[in-house]
Amino acid sequence: MLSCAWHDIRRELGMEIIEEHTVMEYxxxxxxxxxxxxxxxxxxTRQMRSADKGKTTFYTCTGYGHPSQEN
Ligand SMILES: [Zn+2]
Numbered sequence: 001m002l003s004c005a006w007h008d009i010r011r012e013l014g015m016e017i018i019e020e021h022t023v024m025e026y027x028x029x030x031x032x033x034x035x036x037x038x039x040x041x042x043x044x045t046r047q048m049r050s051a052d053k054g055k056t057t058f059y060t061c062t063g064y065g066h067p068s069q070e071n
Pocket of ligand 1: 033034035036037038061063064065066
């Protein structure tokens with residue numbers, strides 16, 4: 001379902017290497033989805049392979065699974 005979006009995100013961030021899901025944190029937050037307006041999202045952070053990039057926070061809305069991210 002999300003494979004295309006995830007592929008795009010990984011390409012964009014240079015994360016091709018990371019295939020295994022190295023989930024650091026994982027929880028729900030009240031965050032409005034920019035695409036469908038859903039008010040709740042799952043978020044989790046991943047440590048980037050390139051250390052200078054630090055952590056990126058990923059959000060997936062629980063309505064339709066729209067991904068977004070914050071650096
Ligand atoms: Zn959404």
